[in-house]
Amino acid sequence: MIQYIFKRLLLMIPTLIGAAVLIFFILRLIPGDVCEIRLAGSGLYADPEQIKLCRDNLGLNDPIMVQFWDFIFGFATLDLGESMWTGQPVSYEIGLRFQLSLQVAIMATVVSLLIAIPLGTISAVKQNTWIDYGVRAFSIAGIALPSFWLGIMIILGLLITTQALFGEPWMPPITYVSPFEDFWGNMSQLIWPAVATGYRYSAVATRMTRSALLEVLREDYIRTARAKGMIEKIIINRHALKNSMLPVITVVGIEFAFLMGGLVVTEQVFNLNGLGKLFVESVLNQDFTLTQALVMVVVTIFIFTNFLIDICYAWLDPRIRYA
Amino acid sequence: MKYTGLKYATALAVGTVMAFGLAASPGQAATDGMTPKKGGVLNFVVGSKIPSFDGHVETTFGMVHPIRPFYSLLIRINPDNPSSPTDFVCDVCEGDVPKGEDGGKTFTFKIRKDIKFHDGTPLSAQDVVATFNKIIFPPKGIASSRKAFFKMVESVKATDKYTVQFKLKFPSGSFIPAVATPFNFIYSKKDLDEKGYKWHQKNINGTGPFRFVEYQPGSFVSGKKYEGYHFKGQPYLDGFKAISAPKMSLRLQAIRGDRAAIEFRGFPPKARDDLVKALGDKITVQESDWNCVLMFTPNQKKKPFDDVRVRKALTLAVDRWGGSKYLSKIAIVKTVGGVVFPKHPLAATKEEMVKLAGYGTDIEANRAEARRLLKEAGQEGLTFTLNNRAVDQPYKVVGTWLIDQWKKVGMNVTQQVNPSPVFYDILRKKKNFDVSIDFNCQSVINPIADVTKFLGSAGNNYGNYDDPVLEAIYAKLERAETQEEQRKLMREFETRALNDQALIGVTLWWYKINAYRSYVKGWKIAPSHYLNQSLDNIWLDK
Numbered sequence: 001m002i003q004y005i006f007k008r009l010l011l012m013i014p015t016l017i018g019a020a021v022l023i024f025f026i027l028r029l030i031p032g033d034v035c036e037i038r039l040a041g042s043g044l045y046a047d048p049e050q051i052k053l054c055r056d057n058l059g060l061n062d063p064i065m066v067q068f069w070d071f072i073f074g075f076a077t078l079d080l081g082e083s084m085w086t087g088q089p090v091s092y093e094i095g096l097r098f099q100l101s102l103q104v105a106i107m108a109t110v111v112s113l114l115i116a117i118p119l120g121t122i123s124a125v126k127q128n129t130w131i132d133y134g135v136r137a138f139s140i141a142g143i144a145l146p147s148f149w150l151g152i153m154i155i156l157g158l159l160i161t162t163q164a165l166f167g168e169p170w171m172p173p174i175t176y177v178s179p180f181e182d183f184w185g186n187m188s189q190l191i192w193p194a195v196a197t198g199y200r201y202s203a204v205a206t207r208m209t210r211s212a213l214l215e216v217l218r219e220d221y222i223r224t225a226r227a228k229g230m231i232e233k234i235i236i237n238r239h240a241l242k243n244s245m246l247p248v249i250t251v252v253g254i255e256f257a258f259l260m261g262g263l264v265v266t267e268q269v270f271n272l273n274g275l276g277k278l279f280v281e282s283v284l285n286q287d288f289t290l291t292q293a294l295v296m297v298v299v300t301i302f303i304f305t306n307f308l309i310d311i312c313y314a315w316l317d318p319r320i321r322y323a
Numbered sequence: 324m325k326y327t328g329l330k331y332a333t334a335l336a337v338g339t340v341m342a343f344g345l346a347a348s349p350g351q352a353a354t355d356g357m358t359p360k361k362g363g364v365l366n367f368v369v370g371s372k373i374p375s376f377d378g379h380v381e382t383t384f385g386m387v388h389p390i391r392p393f394y395s396l397l398i399r400i401n402p403d404n405p406s407s408p409t410d411f412v413c414d415v416c417e418g419d420v421p422k423g424e425d426g427g428k429t430f431t432f433k434i435r436k437d438i439k440f441h442d443g444t445p446l447s448a449q450d451v452v453a454t455f456n457k458i459i460f461p462p463k464g465i466a467s468s469r470k471a472f473f474k475m476v477e478s479v480k481a482t483d484k485y486t487v488q489f490k491l492k493f494p495s496g497s498f499i500p501a502v503a504t505p506f507n508f509i510y511s512k513k514d515l516d517e518k519g520y521k522w523h524q525k526n527i528n529g530t531g532p533f534r535f536v537e538y539q540p541g542s543f544v545s546g547k548k549y550e551g552y553h554f555k556g557q558p559y560l561d562g563f564k565a566i567s568a569p570k571m572s573l574r575l576q577a578i579r580g581d582r583a584a585i586e587f588r589g590f591p592p593k594a595r596d597d598l599v600k601a602l603g604d605k606i607t608v609q610e611s612d613w614n615c616v617l618m619f620t621p622n623q624k625k626k627p628f629d630d631v632r633v634r635k636a637l638t639l640a641v642d643r644w645g646g647s648k649y650l651s652k653i654a655i656v657k658t659v660g661g662v663v664f665p666k667h668p669l670a671a672t673k674e675e676m677v678k679l680a681g682y683g684t685d686i687e688a689n690r691a692e693a694r695r696l697l698k699e700a701g702q703e704g705l706t707f708t709l710n711n712r713a714v715d716q717p718y719k720v721v722g723t724w725l726i727d728q729w730k731k732v733g734m735n736v737t738q739q740v741n742p743s744p745v746f747y748d749i750l751r752k753k754k755n756f757d758v759s760i761d762f763n764c765q766s767v768i769n770p771i772a773d774v775t776k777f778l779g780s781a782g783n784n785y786g787n788y789d790d791p792v793l794e795a796i797y798a799k800l801e802r803a804e805t806q807e808e809q810r811k812l813m814r815e816f817e818t819r820a821l822n823d824q825a826l827i828g829v830t831l832w833w834y835k836i837n838a839y840r841s842y843v844k845g846w847k848i849a850p851s852h853y854l855n856q857s858l859d860n861i862w863l864d865k
Contacts, residue, residue, distance in 0.1 A: 031753070032744025038374050039382055039468060040747055040783065047471050048782045054466060085374050086540060087524055093540060152572070159580055159601075169601070171580030174368075174573070175543050175566055268570050271577075273542040281372060281541070281569070286744050 001314070008310070012303050019299040020075060020292070024068055027288050033060055034084045034286040058084050071292060080293040085285045090293040093278065100176050101274040103186075104193055105259035109252060111198025112205055116248070117241075119202075120209025125236060127214065135206065142203025148265035151196040155269070158192075174271040193270045197263060201255050208251050212244035219243075242316065249312050257305040261298035359559045359845060363863035368568040368583040372541070375524035378508040379458050380466045384852050387505055388587055389544035389565030391856040393441075394508035394529035395553070397432060397451055397487075398499070400767060402860050405849035406611055408667045408768035411503050415446060415530065415553070416487075420499060427494030427804055434485040438553045440511050441527075441534045448481035453512035455479045455489075457520060465520045471782070472501040472772055475801075493802050496809055500769030505853050532558035532859035542567055552859065559845070559862035571716075578606075578839060584863075585839035588852040589613070591655050591716050595838040607841045609848035613833035614664050614773075615764035617656060617721050619709070620827050622756050624787040632700040634825035637758065638681035639693035640732040645686060646724060647831055654720040657834035662777060662817045663770040664850065665832055668806060669813045670770075679822045693732040706735040707757035712746045721830055722760055750785040761785060761827070766853035770813065771801060777820045777827055786826055793819050793826070 035054035039047070055061045059070070074081050080090035123135035155171055162170035172189045179186040216222065217240055225235045263276040275294065282290040371385025378390065398420050401410040411420045416432040423430055438446040459476050461467040475495040482488050491498060514528055527535040530553065533546035547562040566583060568574045575594050577583040579601055590598075598606045621628035621637060628634060643659045651657040661679065663670040676682045683689050697703050711722040719740060726736045736758075741749065749756050763776040763783075775781045778797055779789045796819060800812040820826050837848055842864045849855040 030744065031748030032746075036747045036751060037744055040751065047468065050466050050468055050470070053464065057464070057466070085372070087375055088540060096540060155576055155580075159576060163601070169580050171576055171582055174568060174577055174582045175539075175564075269573065271566075271568050271570070271573050273539070273567075277569075278541060284742065284744070285372075 005311075008307050012300075012307075015303060016296065016299060017072075020072060020296060023292050023295040024071055027291055028064065030286070032286055034058065034288070035060065037285055038085070071289075075293075075296060080296075081289040083282075083287055083290045085282070085287040085290065090290055093290060094275070094293060094297060097273055097275050097278050099178065100190075100272060101260055101263065101276070103179070104190055104197070104263060104272065104274060105256055107190060107194035108198040108201055108259055109256050111194050112202035112255070113252065115199065115202035116205035116209055120206040120248075121213060121236065121241060123206070123210040124213035124217065135210075139203040139206040142199050142206075145200065146265075147196045147200045148269050150199065151193060151266050151269035154192050154196055172270065176273055189270070190272075193263070193266050193272060196269075197259065197266055201259070204255065205248055205251055208248050209244065212247045213240055216240045216244040245316055246313060249316065250309055253305045253309040253312075257298075257302045260301050261294065357844065357864070359862040360864060361559050361862070362561050363865055365560050365563040365585070365843070365858065365861060365863065366566060366583045367563065367585045367587060368566050368574040368577050370569055370571065370574055370586065370588055372567060372569070373538075373544070376527055377521075377524040378506040379454075379461075380468055380524065381506070382468050384588060385567075387853050387856055390527070391505055391508075392531050392533040392546055392558075392563060392858045393527050393535050394531040395438070395857075396503065396505065396507055396509065397455075398503045399505070399857070400503055400849060400854050402855050402857065403847065405847050405855040406666075408664060408850065411499060415451065415509055423491075423494060423498075428491045430489040430491070430498065431482070432487045432489075434487060435553055436485055438530050439551050440530050441549060442511075444511050444513055446509070446511070446530055447484050448487045449484075450512045451487045451509060452479050452481045453515050454507070454510050455487075457510070457515065458507060462520065469501070469504060469506060472497070472504065472769075494804050495771070495801060496803065496806075497769050497771035497801070500767045501772060503767045505766055505856065532857055533560075533563060536562070554859060558859040560858065563858055581840065584843045585837070585846070587837065587856060589655060589835040590838055592652055592836060595836050598838045605841050606838050607843070608836065608838045610837070611835045611848045611850050612658050612665055613655070613835040614766070614768050614851040615762060615833040616660065617717055617830045617833070618761045618763065618827050619725060619758055619830065620761040620784075620786045621758045622754065622785075622787055623826070624754065625757060627700060627702050627705065628757065630700050630702075631824055632696040633702050633705065634828075635680050636693040636696040636700075636702075636705075636732060637729065637734075638821070638825050638828040639689045639696070640734070641681050641725065641728045641828065641830065642686040642689075643682060643831060644684055646728075650717075650720065650724060650831065651834060654717040655833050655836065656717045656721060656831040658832040660832045661829060662774050662820060663813060664768045664773070666850065667768055667770055669810050671814065671817060675814060679818065680825060681821075681828065690732050697732065697734075704733050704735065707737075709736050709738045710746065710749050710756040710759035711738055711740045712760060713740045713742045717833065718760055718762075725760075725830065754785070754787055759785060764833075764851075766851045768850060771809065774800075774813070774816060777816070779826075788826055790819070790824060790826065793824070 035051045039051050039054060059067060082088065083090055083093050119135045123132045126132050159169040159171055172192050173185060176189065177185045222235060222240060225239055261275050261279060263274060264280055267274045267277040279294050282294060369385055369388045371383050373386050373389060374381050376390050396414045397416055398411050399414045401407065401412045404410045413420060415435055415438055417435045418433055421430050421432060434448050434451060440446060456479055458467050458469055459473040459479065461470060475491045475493055475498055477490045477492045480488050508529060510523055511528055514522055532549055532552045534549045536545040536547050538544045543564050543566045545562060545564045548558055548560060552558060568577060574586045575590065575598065578586065579598060595608055621634050623629050647657055647659050658665045661671040661676055677684060681689060697705060709722055709726065712718045722738050726738055729736050750759055763773065765773045776783055778784060778794060779786065780794060796812060796816045800809060800816055803809040803812055821829060835848060843861060844864050845860040845862050847855060
């Protein structure tokens, strides 16, 4: 097992290098640069001399291979450089948003699991009954509804309902406060995006739980357990559910990694200052250093999440052993 | 709360009165006729991001709205009469804004003696001189985005501890408005000398009404009242929080849900109507012409746009008077105008405008002429692509309208909507477009500087043309001393640019709509989203 973990860790290096090469060159294929946006983007008089000076200061006029070497060397030494837009260290910019994105991802995952496992299980156990149909409709709706639309509806719903009930409209806070400073303030902001994304996320996990559980329930050992007269609840909870969790864990893991950097639109809808919003802004601003760093962070999260999923497999299914 | 037409009408009426409002006298306007209440924190939303804190470098309102309250200017537009394009008052100077001496070549400012920076350093003429020397004559490697505004300045010197003197190479009507530009934050000479010329990009030390408290990148900037502010009794607020909210719908909901009281840039008409419908008299609306204009620029390096007949046909096809009526219901554009901000004394009157190609009120006659010119140029059924920016208000709305206008004279136009970086790359580097949407958005209304946009030699002109006649008219305009002379030359300039050569087509001037919580008092709309943002005259009626 340790040898396997070591090999997997080593394999991360070429994957990260590949991602670094791709993102560096793809970004430079996009027309325009940060200096144009910063100095000419507002329609005011744009002094060509100032734009050139800006490019010189940011190293955009350096040969491409010099820029590439700076990026790779910086990444290898964990120096991600400074944002071309704000001039702040990239690690500071990312670190500031990481806590929020992590919290939303965890909360959305919890919401999703709280919905998906009970509903998926009920749906499988009550296969082809009205309960099953109801759960399937609910989960298909979750896949069909974009979470940003659901987010907008939640905000509008809150505004309209609270105005009708209390005379003054209420909406979630639009600036982040840490749960350690103000727990309820934090929850009143983040529970809504967690529900909006967690619902969509649960839809996939519900269907996965249902189909995996149905498969397991047809196994010989389940039939044997029933033949022995074991209580159905114990069969489901102790023998079937745990063994049907492998594909569910995979889906949950991938979705979690996706949530860390991919909540692009939901973060905009709820004005969350997370990694997704930062991603959009850095791309729109042509902030190469920040975009490169963000991509590398997300790639690293994906790699680690996949790695952890593989380790979980062995824990869930004792037959799986890595040599 | 149920929407009633009466409430809507009341709110709009209140807004209209405030906006065109009877350009109230200073002091009275600041208080809206009421005694200002002290205290409270103003939350407002900003639809753009802060690149750095350095006003001398940046160009976006995303920096001005949250950072301007920390700084003072030498002079500023009158915060109690910001709708006037010519009313400037002293900020760190005292008395009246000086008139030029020595035939308009010397301007002497007396500096107030009671001002201190937030770190306790007293402000003197040396700080003002160091600030303007950084802006006008930056050392090598130091960026200054408004250096070109001050081409007429020969030197800036302190003649004594509290007197600053600007010497000009030639008299220029654009000098005073350039000084009042809201980006010209007064920095401390000590900071510049000891901490360097880039220190202000990440740090703040001003003499403005608020002291810096916190900046959370991507989220908010907060400030608290500066007790030593030089306008005694102000600011009224205890503090402010400028919240970054890039999505317009979120900014709108934030005001509705009272997470923010105001958004200073402006909403489209539909958003105003939604807010008023939802909240009635809890919302106040102020409206104003906006010192931004949307234009279309033909690429004159490309055939057939090198032919003046084709360019003239493009502008003749556009029904500006009709467009104003209908587009103003759905977009942030309204006023028909020429090259100068419509309310300025140098702007063309309607009688002068209708003589220009495409401004005549008989649109059918204009379009018949457009068809004739296209036929004469052998360009009937002209097909081309319109390069546009992927921003709804007002770019895509006006772009779509233009296509319809051109279709009416037989042109087939495809709109290519590009994200801002690609849009600018096409305009500034590739230069391979046919016709492009373009815009001219300035802060202080300074027509003599603002119209440089129409010069082929300007850094923000994308028409790829060179018109020595226009440049010669501008050279005279720049040096014209009397308003009468400036006005005459401005008409010549306008006729050359919009009529004789049809170098650029002006569509409609923007229209600024600010809908906000009625408990916000004292703030008056300005014709630019860059102006009147010191927040020192705002108070909360809560």
